[in-house]
């Protein structure tokens with residue numbers, strides 16, 4: 001026989017499953033013009049499937065993705081944020097992507113302090129010719145965020 005506590009837990013688990021199975025996460029992908037954006041375009045040309053919930057924002061370089069921009073994306077309702085740029089050593093602005101790596105690490109710390117899973121933010125290095133890799137990263141990241149559930153549902157919004 002179920003106790004009230006067990007019954008409540010079962011109902012809570014069931015509601016979590018419902019929310020996650022129907023959950024279509026809002027994901028912002030800040031992509032550098034020279035590499036990741038071109039790779040995303042190539043993925044489309046190659047008919048590589050990736051989720052339509054990825055909203056691509058083109059930047060001249062991931063070095064333009066400062067911490068405020070990343071946190072504002074969450075404050076504006078993103079469930080996950082990708083930063084995708086050139087491979088290390090290939091940035092067209094020399095060290096923009098290296099600065100972006102440091103900013104992503106710092107922003108993850110701020111998210112953690114705010115009670116937001118830092119896994120909701122990540123950086124990827126994707127060359128312009130790697131359309132299939134862009135699609136793969138987009139699919140994997142979407143599944144990761146889907147497993148985490150909605151940021152707002154979890155009461156984990158961020159104020160920047």
Ligand code: FES
Nearest residue numbers: 032061085086092
């Ligand atoms: Fe691509 Fe800087 S130009 S990350």
